[in-house]
Amino acid sequence: MGLTVVSGSGHTWRLTEQIGSGSEGFVYGVDDARPLVAKLVPDPPDPEAYRRRVARLVRQRREPRTVGLLSGTPVRLAWPLVSVRTPEGPEADPVDGYVMTDMRHAHLPFGHLLSASARAAFLPRATWATGLRCALALARLLAELHTEGYVVGDLKPDNLWVDESGRVAMADVDSWEFTDGREVFPGRMRSPGYTAPERIGAPPGTPLRTAHDDFALAVLVHQLLVAGLHPFAGHPADGGDYLSYDDNVLHGRCRLVDRTSVLLPRSVPPADLLPRRIAELFRTAFAKAGPRPTAADWAHALAAELAPGRLKACAVNSHHVHTVERPWCPWCDQAERGADSYPGRPGEET
Template identity: 30%
Template sequence: MAYFIGREPGAARIRLGERLGEGAAGAVHTVRGQKGVAAKLYHPGKGLDALERKIDAMLARPPKLPPVEHEGVAYPQIAWPQGKLYDGQGKFVGFLMPEIDFSRSTSLVNLLQRSSRRAEKLSDYYGYRVLVARNLASVFAQLHGAGHHMIDMKPANLRFYPALSWMAVVDADGFSIAGRNRRLPADQVSDEYIAPESWRRQPAELGEPQDLFGLAVIIFQLLNNGMHPFAGSGDAGQASDLQSRVLAGLYGYGLTKIDGARPGAASIHKTFRRSTRMLFDRAFTTTDDRPTAAEWRDHLDGLVGMLIPCEAKPLEHAHFGSGCGFCAHEARLQSAAQVHREREQRRARRASAQARARRPVPLHGSGVPGVPWPGTIAQSRRANAVPLWQSRPGLAGTAGSRPGSRTAALVAILLPLLALGGAIGGAASFSRQDQRTETDLWNAAFIVDARSMKDVDSDPASMEETANDAGSGPCASLSGWIEKRLCERPQLAAAERQVTAQFERTAARHSGWARQALTDEHLRWLERQGRCVLMPDPDPCLAESYADRLAALEKRDAS
């Protein structure tokens, strides 16, 4: 079908190329012969007369946001209309705009969390996020200067160029646009970013104050470990969803404390400059004195110049002169994990002592309190609690034949895959707690290996007896907390073996980049699973982690 840039006779004709994407309002295509130009065609029956008036208003008052030039490539900051499109009958059907290259840009959501930054291979340096926040404020300072408002402002609706840290704003025809005689409104706004005073109002009624609230929320997330300013802990019975907490005013990061609002554990807001905290307080505790986008731009300009790289991790951490908040947070996590490990060790010792106290004094047998009777399963297990590859014929000294403990299986599967990653440029890293030699890894896991051998009795009662001895028996010699947990919990050990076997089967069906991606995904799962140590009872967390991972691997295997 033919499309024209104008209604008049002799108007330039364009030909559409591939479809770049499609939404509720219309579809976006490339334009053949015009590099860097895209065409948006509205779906039929979408109120084209009103849409044409909106595009006319946008063409009349564009913001001053020219493309950024870098190494001969133009990077548009915003997909603003450049001309209207008509069909062969002279009917308005859409508009031309700069093409935002999605292969060079990514969603702002991906910059908020460490896991997504690593998955998307984005910079993990804190100063980079401060710079992106500055550029975000700069775009909206220009947009607001032209009288326009985004309204539905949230990270999922914003993109940026990782190579430049500049923004790439799309779907601008959904904004609230300043017309010649009246405003042409937006029709969408999203929970978690709605200002308190905007809650009971329609999107068409909202303006710059709503934008300033959403902008401040996103800047707070970029500067504070991805945390929403109304996330955190509080009194029993408080609202838990973020929008309800916004409406209740539960902002726990201010210079003045608010009753019932406490900050999240991962927050680093106390290391912010006082001037930064004052701006956030104005954004979240007032409705008529929020910082403008231009204020944020100028303030963040100054913060970029104040950044001090952390001495411990200069490629990731930085601060503004009050100490590294990231290092302090990591120290808190390590302290909490240590406290939990010590609590678990005391609990295991008490359980072992109580189990020994309940045993009857033998009239025959060993005659030594606490030593199982000869011939029982427990005595056989304890007597054979050595690395089974050292005692089974044909296994001694053969690493490739050692049985499938947690560590052993992971090392056996992942080491070749990590070698593949290095060969093809991957950046995977084994992040389990025990970073020891391969021999240490084998020898630390013998009790789980013992449970996986066919010639060892799997009677639940005998397993429970072994678990009760964890405080002083073989389990106590394991240094990794997950390895100890598997040693003490047969059900978890079975789940570990099931996931490891499924991973091995799935990995065998992939090669090259697909196999590397699968390996990276598995390593990230291992890292996330390690957080279960912070739970009061890690067992449900571990069980859920295994179930989720098994389901994901089975789905990958079936695809």
């Protein structure tokens, strides 16, 4: 017998195959004419608090601050549409969750844009300009969320989706930090490599700030613009052992901040492929002192780089798009060192 879930009003859905899982829950297909999936969370730390969180998000879907976020096509947020739970039975306790839009209907996993092989297989027309557009869409969406009082807290590729035009969508809304009336629903989740240094090691329950999202955004924008390379990738140049991205974050090992801090393969994209103002924003975002650029700051700067005349296509390979600030093609430079992030076909039009 297949798994079923039921809403508070008594509507029942039959779930199909499991299509994803995370640190807290599982996502299943839903047997419905509409593109829907269901997320079930078997063991939340506080089941009653989790049910209340989802119920508030379902209600907020109709409130002014959220209506604008959910407008437009395709849908940008996998917002909880209705709370559900598995039926009670003699063999297992009921499991709570919610039904949401299936992002696969109009998007691909965000990680496909960060890998050369996945880009070739699933997004063959993608160029550096696609990464720019995706970065801009992500920055704008995050800026809107912050304006409306939401903090994502666990911004990472696994929670994001993208289409071939660079439009972005976001899932795992139930992990965000937000308020409803006087009640605060804290965000608990964090992921290695996307956690701001001041949050690494912080005790559970430490309030989230938009600056924490701004750090993760800068990491993701770097990955989008530097062909998937994490800004804190690299072996410590002082001879110490590589431990993790988070260890590099805590010790400030970042090529853009200090070229001498890490050792990287010669095949990675050159650092000078970035426009000057974008590189400066990265240095500010990853520096240990001072405020970080906000999502709105990133949106403004990225939009400027997509303005007419700011991009140039390589004469050898039309998939090699780069900033006009660079006098020659950075992707051809990378190819000479043993890798090509945007190979395409010589002379092919994009």
